[in-house]
Amino acid sequence: xxxNSSSDAFVAFERVQKSYDGEILVVKDLNLHIGKGEFLTxxxxxxxxxxxxxxxxxxxxxxxxxxxxxxxxxxxxIPPHKRGIGMVFQNYALFPHMTVGENLSFPxxxxxxxxxxxxxxxxxxxxxxxxxxxxxxxxxxxxxGQQQRIALARALVFKPELVLMDEPLGALDKQLREHxxxxxxxxxxxxxxxxxxxxxxxxxxxxxxxxxxxxxDGRIQQLAAPDDLYERPENAFVAQxxxxxNTLRGKITAQNGPLVSVDVEGGLQVQALAVNCGxxxxxxxxxxxxxxxxxxxxxxNSTSARVLELIYLGDHIRCRLEVSGDDQFIVKVPNxxxxxxxxxxxxxxxxxxxxDCRALDF
Amino acid sequence: xxxxxxxxxxxxxxxxYTFLSICALIFFFLIFPILIIIPLSFNAQNFFTFTxxxxxxxxxxxxxxxxxxFFNSSDWQNALKNSFRIAPVATVISVTFGTLAAIGLSQSxxxxxxxxxxxxxxxxxxPLIISAAGMYFFYSRIGLQGTxxxxxxxxxxxxxxxxxxxxxxxLIGFDKSLTRASASMGAGPVRTFFKIQMPLIxxxxxxxxxxxxxxxxxxxxxxxxxxxxxxxxLPWQMFIGMREQISPTILAVATLMVAISIVLLTTLxxxxxxxxxxxxxxxx
Numbered sequence: 001x002x003x004n005s006s007s008d009a010f011v012a013f014e015r016v017q018k019s020y021d022g023e024i025l026v027v028k029d030l031n032l033h034i035g036k037g038e039f040l041t042x043x044x045x046x047x048x049x050x051x052x053x054x055x056x057x058x059x060x061x062x063x064x065x066x067x068x069x070x071x072x073x074x075x076x077x078i079p080p081h082k083r084g085i086g087m088v089f090q091n092y093a094l095f096p097h098m099t100v101g102e103n104l105s106f107p108x109x110x111x112x113x114x115x116x117x118x119x120x121x122x123x124x125x126x127x128x129x130x131x132x133x134x135x136x137x138x139x140x141x142x143x144x145g146q147q148q149r150i151a152l153a154r155a156l157v158f159k160p161e162l163v164l165m166d167e168p169l170g171a172l173d174k175q176l177r178e179h180x181x182x183x184x185x186x187x188x189x190x191x192x193x194x195x196x197x198x199x200x201x202x203x204x205x206x207x208x209x210x211x212x213x214x215x216x217d218g219r220i221q222q223l224a225a226p227d228d229l230y231e232r233p234e235n236a237f238v239a240q241x242x243x244x245x246n247t248l249r250g251k252i253t254a255q256n257g258p259l260v261s262v263d264v265e266g267g268l269q270v271q272a273l274a275v276n277c278g279x280x281x282x283x284x285x286x287x288x289x290x291x292x293x294x295x296x297x298x299x300x301n302s303t304s305a306r307v308l309e310l311i312y313l314g315d316h317i318r319c320r321l322e323v324s325g326d327d328q329f330i331v332k333v334p335n336x337x338x339x340x341x342x343x344x345x346x347x348x349x350x351x352x353x354x355x356d357c358r359a360l361d362f
Numbered sequence: 363x364x365x366x367x368x369x370x371x372x373x374x375x376x377x378x379y380t381f382l383s384i385c386a387l388i389f390f391f392l393i394f395p396i397l398i399i400i401p402l403s404f405n406a407q408n409f410f411t412f413t414x415x416x417x418x419x420x421x422x423x424x425x426x427x428x429x430x431x432f433f434n435s436s437d438w439q440n441a442l443k444n445s446f447r448i449a450p451v452a453t454v455i456s457v458t459f460g461t462l463a464a465i466g467l468s469q470s471x472x473x474x475x476x477x478x479x480x481x482x483x484x485x486x487x488x489p490l491i492i493s494a495a496g497m498y499f500f501y502s503r504i505g506l507q508g509t510x511x512x513x514x515x516x517x518x519x520x521x522x523x524x525x526x527x528x529x530x531x532x533l534i535g536f537d538k539s540l541t542r543a544s545a546s547m548g549a550g551p552v553r554t555f556f557k558i559q560m561p562l563i564x565x566x567x568x569x570x571x572x573x574x575x576x577x578x579x580x581x582x583x584x585x586x587x588x589x590x591x592x593x594x595x596l597p598w599q600m601f602i603g604m605r606e607q608i609s610p611t612i613l614a615v616a617t618l619m620v621a622i623s624i625v626l627l628t629t630l631x632x633x634x635x636x637x638x639x640x641x642x643x644x645x646x
Contacts, residue, residue, distance in 0.1 A: 079550075080542070080545040081544075081545040081548050081549055085546060089539045089542070093540050095558055097561045106547055106557070110547060110549045155546075158548070
């Protein structure tokens with residue numbers, strides 16, 4: 001599904017830059033190729049440039065530099081209403097003076113589709129989002145989740161090949177949001193459309209996407225499948241942004257094959273997988289997932305830690321430990337039979353595999 | 363009237379009643395001069411004062427002869443016709459340009475917004491007599507002085523500020539993502555304007571249009587300068603009537619104009635509320 005060359009990419013950003021004021025670049029040299037039928041998520045904190053990229057693709061912002069291609073053709077000079085791209089907006093943007101049916105009918109009227117055909121397509125689209133009985137209602141008479149479904153149906157009713165979604169689930173409560181994530185994912189799979197999705201919610205990105213582009217400071221920090229992104233972050237930002245992460249800082253003292261020896265601040269010596277770090281003598285950031293740490297002393301990297309805080313979360317217990325002077329070291333202990341029960345103040349041995357500790361940029 | 367809460371102090375109580383008295387006085391000064399002309403217009407005599415018969419509520423003291431006078435006099439009928447020829451056209455021009463200007467000025471990329479707004483609003487701020495004199499000299503130069511088009515244009519200029527102000531106020535509540543949504547569905551700018559933006563800002567456009575109409579319909583200073591005998595409007599005819607023959611026919615006309623204004627205001631307000639209700643049903 002993924003594509004890496006511009007020739008077979010359905011959507012391509014080629015060296016795209018964007019500046020609003022002519023000085024500060026909010027998007028810096030963006031290169032991104034999206035394959036047909038792919039679900040790609042642009043993930044990043046606010047101000048990272050992800051929404052600007054989406055708006056440039058939709059045509060509501062113009063690129064200061066570079067080309068955006070759709071189906072191999074540059075679309076820089078095509079106005080938004082001629083791009084044929086469906087879009088779901090953050091606040092749904094349903095037309096309040098029209099009924100649900102009229103909202104869905106609007107893009108079909110624009111395309112001069114006949115009345116009976118139009119009614120059939122509207123009905124199909126409403127059935128698709130399980131809102132078949134709501135055609136006569138006005139948007140204000142619907143709940144947030146229902147408005148969301150209508151917005152989705154409206155973006156899909158004219159059968160666009162590419163659909164853009166700008167944080168469409170941001171206003172929903174947690175349960176509904178998770179439910180809608182699966183629904184959108186299933187719609188994507190059954191319709192075979194290409195989706196570009198913008199969010200700042202990493203769990204949303206991991207749940208739904210084929211690939212995730214992590215944005216920060218106007219650049220893509222990493223573009224990878226969700227499991228790669230979580231398990232093999234390429235730099236300290238991605239490691240920190242995706243999921244929970246323990247960070248240790250230190251200096252590289254030796255390199256042996258794929259591993260490096262690192263002197264962590266506070267006197268600890270560890271082995272780590274060299275991913276994106278400098279040579280001997282350079283500073284590095286070590287990234288270690290909380291669930292990859294075990295509470296026993298046997299392993300290549302082991303030390304003792306003092307328990308500072310325990311938080312009961314049902315399926316697991318979140319332990320905050322002090323390790324080598326760092327008092328924000330988190331370990332997740334599964335809540336299962338035979339697991340060790342820690343007590344605040346106790347000293348416990350901890351260990352981890354060298355491959356799970358990734359040496360990244362400083 | 364709601365009862366005062368039990369913890370009200372004497373001072374607050376005193377202020378409460380003073381406040382109500384002030385309000386009553388303000389309403390009295392605003393409305394009484396208008397209300398008083400209504401009974402006077404049914405005077406059986408050719409006087410501007412209440413006759414003893416009227417005060418005694420004797421039916422002989424009242425008549426509708428001034429109304430008959432209005433409907434039978436060619437001077438008044440011409441003036442009425444002129445007013446209805448000028449005001450609606452001026453209103454259409456004001457609404458069209460005022461709405462477009464308001465939409466333009468609501469775009470974020472327009473430079474010198476404050477300055478442009480100030481210039482467009484200025485007819486409302488500059489003393490009317492100054493605008494009128496200026497228009498007189500300008501329109502004389504370009505051959506519009508004393509013409510129907512000249513008066514219509516002058517009144518349109520006076521009406522535009524009202525439209526701009528009311529439409530700008532409605533646009534503040536307009537969600538820009540709606541026009542983007544419309545574009546993403548393939549609608550061009552013109553279709554988006556008429557199908558999406560216009561229906562939603564209609565309440566502001568209607569109130570602006572109403573103000574523009576009333577401005578033209580009531581206006582006497584500018585039309586005196588810019589118009590000629592052929593564009594004699596109702597207010598102008600009333601002005602002449604006041605100067606030359608103090609006839610209560612003026613009061614009859616004034617009463618009719620008050621009635622027209624009230625009817626217009628009420629119907630348009632009802633219309634406006636209806637579309638406001640639709641607009642208020644916006645999501646989120």
